[in-house]
Amino acid sequence: xxxxxxxxxxxxxxxxxxxxxxxxxxxxxxxxxxxxxxxxxxxxxxxxxxxxxxxxxxxxxxxxxxxxxxxxxxxxxxxxxxxxxxxxxxxxxxxxxxxxxxxxxxxxxxxxxxxxxxxxxxxxxxxxxxxxxxxxxxxxxxxxxxxxxxxxxxxxxxx
Numbered sequence: 001x002x003x004x005x006x007x008x009x010x011x012x013x014x015x016x017x018x019x020x021x022x023x024x025x026x027x028x029x030x031x032x033x034x035x036x037x038x039x040x041x042x043x044x045x046x047x048x049x050x051x052x053x054x055x056x057x058x059x060x061x062x063x064x065x066x067x068x069x070x071x072x073x074x075x076x077x078x079x080x081x082x083x084x085x086x087x088x089x090x091x092x093x094x095x096x097x098x099x100x101x102x103x104x105x106x107x108x109x110x111x112x113x114x115x116x117x118x119x120x121x122x123x124x125x126x127x128x129x130x131x132x133x134x135x136x137x138x139x140x141x142x143x144x145x146x147x148x149x150x151x152x153x154x155x156x157x158x159x
Contacts, residue, residue, distance in 0.1 A: 032069070032091050036062060036098055043102050047109055059102040063129075066095035093134055100130045100138035107145055116153040120146060 039058045046055035069092045107122035126142035 029087060029091060032065070033094065035065060036091075036095050039065075040098050040102065044105075047105065052106070052109075055102075055106065059099050059106070062095050062099040062102070066092050066099065069095065096130065096132070096135060097138070100126055100135055103129075104138065104141055104145070107142070111145075111149060111152070114153075116149055119149055123149070 039062045043055045043058040043062075046052070046058060069088055073088045073092070103122050103126045107119045107126075110116070110119035110122060123142040123145045127139050127146070130138050
């Protein structure tokens with residue numbers, strides 16, 4: 001019995017390479033969005049499991065990603081077309097908003113657990129860190145949450 005030839009013809013080989021490369025080609029913006037989403041999902045998974053340090057780490061990864069994107073945009077702002085820069089700034093905004101929402105959720109988590117000092121620090125971090133005009137709603141929510149914490153657990157008065 002004759003054995004079938006397992007070698008591909010040159011055309012089939014190149015065709016398979018082209019399909020492989022085209023399936024590997026991935027939209028870099030979608031990849032960044034997927035990274036942000038993965039960190040957000042991991043943040044909430046850790047928070048639900050009371051792994052606060054791991055949740056904070058995931059949120060810091062989002063902030064780092066936003067910082068890296070912002071720095072890359074500033075470095076090549078004059079080289080790239082405005083459309084690309086605008087698209088990348090949208091990613092920075094998305095990452096910053098996700099991180100701010102996570103800090104608010106962390107503050108709420110601490111408040112529910114009656115860990116008021118930690119809740120205050122999480123909310124204060126939003127107020128101090130997210131100072132851009134597009135981040136105003138997050139600052140306002142954090143400021144209101146700080147006032148609410150003062151109702152639930154008034155700060156002790158120092159003599």
